[in-house]
Amino acid sequence: MVHQTMATRTTRASKASSRINSMRQTWRWLGPAILGTLAGCGGVPLIVEQGPAGPVPPQAAADVAAPAAAPADGPVLVRGRSRWVPVGWEELPGFEEDALHEAWNAWLKSCERPPAPLAALCPQVRQLAIAPPEEQRAWLRRQLQPYRVESHGGAAEGLLTAYYEPVFEARRQAAPGFGVPLYAPPPGLGQRRPWHTRQEIDTQPVVRAQLQGREIAWLADPVDALVLQIQGSGRLRLTEPDGQRKLVRLAYAATNDQPYRSVGSWLLQQGAVRDASWPGIKAWVRANPQRVQEMLWSNPRVVFFREEPLAGFDAAFGPRGAQGVPLTPGRSIAVDRESVPYGTPVWLASTGPQLELRRLVLAQDTGSAIVGAVRVDWFTGWGQEAGELAGRLKQPVRMWVLWPRGGPPPG
Structure with a gap:
């Protein structure tokens, strides 16, 4: 991990x-x-x-x-x-x-x-x-x-x-209120080092096309997706297209080989917060929704996942x-x-x-x-x-x- x-x-x-x-x-x-x-x-x-x-x-x-x-x-x-x-x-x-x-x-x-x-x-x-x-x-x-x-x-x-291991609600397919994808590694990831940044993935259609079909699940909040990537794994309460619900784990599979940058440090450098703990970061996000994307792009590293079942002793x-x-x-x-x-x-x-x-x-x-x-x-x-x-x-x-x-x- x-x-x-x-x-x-x-x-x-x-x-x-x-x-x-x-x-x-x-x-x-x-x-x-x-x-x-x-x-x-x-x-x-x-x-x-x-x-x-x-x-x-x-x-x-x-x-x-x-x-x-x-x-x-x-x-x-x-x-x-x-x-x-x-x-x-x-x-x-x-x-x-x-x-x-x-x-x-x-x-x-x-x-x-x-x-x-x-x-x-x-x-x-x-x-x-x-x-x-x-x-x-x-x-x-x-x-x-x-x-x-x-x-x-x-x-x-x-x-x-x-x-820790975060726990989030998720959907198998994009749905109203669930539009933030979590990806499996794209084909040819290791052939380009480093791979594209977080901002390039979000803004360049040609890069996004390389991830088409690699979506594992969809979250509601891009900050939650960042938390999951920083922690390296997480649990999803996943709703399938037929309405079936199950608990799964997304485990670390790879990164885009970009440097990790702390969004907390970025906020401190901007003079935006004094408390750069996660509770402090989330309070700033609620008060500044128009700057959330800028904060996310300050960390170019993206983590890709693999899905694992989660039942019995595994849970x-x-x-x-x-x-x-x-x-x-x-x-x-x-x-x-x-x-x-x-x-x-x-x-x-x-x-x-x-x-x-x-x-x-x-x-x-x-x-x-x-x-x-x-x-x-x-x-x-x-x-x-x-x-x-x-x-x-x-x-x-x-x-x-x-x-x-x-x-x-x-x-």
Whole structure:
């Protein structure tokens, strides 16, 4: 899945966090049903850094525990843009309180395509899927070593944002009130790089002709279409020509290879808004309908989709992330693949104006804006409440990767 992060300011929004917490009982019993055996691994080597770990920067979030000294016999590892500093479990804030069974569902998904050093743990992960949290916690301590993730300069604090899967009403064919098409990739897309811009698609008949017959569905609002393209996937409550209604997913298929430009940044540069979160952008759209097209054209990138069925267990998970496994609401994150390999369990700690987050998550996705040693995009789920939180969340974060004790470093 490919997405871009839109949050640029923060104010209070807690409904989606409550919605995620309310899923706990459902997720506890979903995990054992979905298992897999494929293997995959990131390609950035980890090397041993000689010498001491170096100083740790001051702690900004008051209730996130200050980093403890790395064990004397544990080497610091360097991977891509990050370095991993071995620490004791007592450094992980909130480790005793987390509802680990929620994370286990995401871990079971990662076991469908695990990196090699973590693949050996998957049989035990499956066995522990419905174990008490105390047993799961004890197993984590025995099997895994926590590493604090830092930049090469020793900065242990980074940025947390969030993303989600929007849900929209749609029609299979153009209809009154539904005139905004969502396209499958056009023939010959890769033969012209970059392909035509958003403005060229909207204004040039010869370009639009190349997309004729590639319409998957039609939305009512061009801003909703932009939101879906930015998030990289979405759910549609689709009405067929015969009146039949069904729920489908539009998943990322390709782009026009044009650069992504944030419409929020464009509005800030224009002096049009002070709040460039999605709620702020939508408020500006309602007040300035005559300038909406200009705003849309400021982002030349267009995303093309493929349709996927959505029923049964599939509906209980998000779209497939870059790891190739479905995302779990509240327990999947997008990371910089150069710093953290896909499939890695990660401990997060973040306190800010939106929420307090202390939990086990799985690195299962990435995004064009997710760059840096300590950079996290948190998958909040789908629908309006998840979108409200994702549109505003922007706060400090610390992260610890959990890696097999005595196992080889990720290749």
